[in-house]
Amino acid sequence: MIRSVSQGLARGKHPIRSSEGTGGTYFMQDASGNKYVSIFKPMDEEPLAVNNPRELPLSPYGEGLKRGTRVGEGAWREVAAYILDHPNEGESDTGFAGVPPTIMVQCLHRGFNHPQGFDCSNENAKIGSLQMFVKNHGSCEDMGPKYFPVQQVHKISVLDIRTANADRHAGNILLYNDSEKGKISLIPIDHGYCLPETFEDCTFDWLYWPQACEPFSQETIDYINSLDAEKDIEILKFHGLDLPPECARTLRISTMLLNKGAESGLTPFAIGNIMCRVLGLC
Numbered sequence: 407m408i409r410s411v412s413q414g415l416a417r418g419k420h421p422i423r424s425s426e427g428t429g430g431t432y433f434m435q436d437a438s439g440n441k442y443v444s445i446f447k448p449m450d451e452e453p454l455a456v457n458n459p460r461e462l463p464l465s466p467y468g469e470g471l472k473r474g475t476r477v478g479e480g481a482w483r484e485v486a487a488y489i490l491d492h493p494n495e496g497e498s499d500t501g502f503a504g505v506p507p508t509i510m511v512q513c514l515h516r517g518f519n520h521p522q523g524f525d526c527s528n529e530n531a532k533i534g535s536l537q538m539f540v541k542n543h544g545s546c547e548d549m550g551p552k553y554f555p556v557q558q559v560h561k562i563s564v565l566d567i568r569t570a571n572a573d574r575h576a577g578n579i580l581l582y583n584d585s586e587k588g589k590i591s592l593i594p595i596d597h598g599y600c601l602p603e604t605f606e607d608c609t610f611d612w613l614y615w616p617q618a619c620e621p622f623s624q625e626t627i628d629y630i631n632s633l634d635a636e637k638d639i640e641i642l643k644f645h646g647l648d649l650p651p652e653c654a655r656t657l658r659i660s661t662m663l664l665n666k667g668a669e670s671g672l673t674p675f676a677i678g679n680i681m682c683r684v685l686g687l688c
């Protein structure tokens with residue numbers, strides 16, 4: 407992925423800023439310019455950050471758009487979500503929920519937002535998350551939830567609950583429809599507001615979907631039982647992500663809630679409802 411992006415930049419294929427979202431998000435191209443390779447999100451262009459291209463006001467106290475998050479921390483949260491999305495035992499390297507591969511990188515290019523001007527110095531290098539671009543047929547906003555496979559919805563619910571995601575909406579779940587196999591896959595993206603310091607802003611759009619009222623499959627229960635917050639914290643630390651104590655506490659509590667909820671036979675809705683307080687849907 408990094409090699410393809412580097413080759414694209416070397417061939418003059420500039421980053422293309424997305425017209426959507428509240429922060430600076432860039433499509434990175436390959437050498438041919440005919441294919442998107444990845445998505446780059448610079449830390450200093452996040453919502454309310456100093457170089458945000460949407461001209462949003464600076465955060466006066468450093469708090470992000472979601473309570474319990476900090477401006478400039480979205481990049482490491484994107485990476486953390488990928489690392490925490492462990493593959494199911496015996497399966498491929500693809501994570502259980504299918505979070506696309508995501509890493510932290512440094513990139514220097516005039517195509518990013520440089521309000522004070524640009525020159526090829528290290529001071530203008532951007533640090534941010536780089537996520538593999540995944541082929542898709544739009545997002546879940548483009549299609550009603552009626553035809554979403556129950557297991558696909560449940561996999562995303564597991565990820566969102568254990569990371570206390572504060573920004574899960576239909577627009578950041580991509581949809582891939584394999585017409586040959588007759589299979590619909592859901593791909594979760596945009597995890598810059600997961601692992602908040604508090605549980606004040608947890609948001610799960612899938613709570614409004616009928617699949618959330620279905621019980622977990624045995625496969626999903628077995629996966630939930632395998633989760634260990636203490637091991638996850640150590641894995642993140644091994645990869646250079648030393649969680650702030652408040653965020654580590656969030657991971658511990660949400661993982662325990664997920665484990666206990668599944669053990670008690672609760673549905674994704676019932677567990678998610680404890681975190682989001684949405685009433686009377688199931």
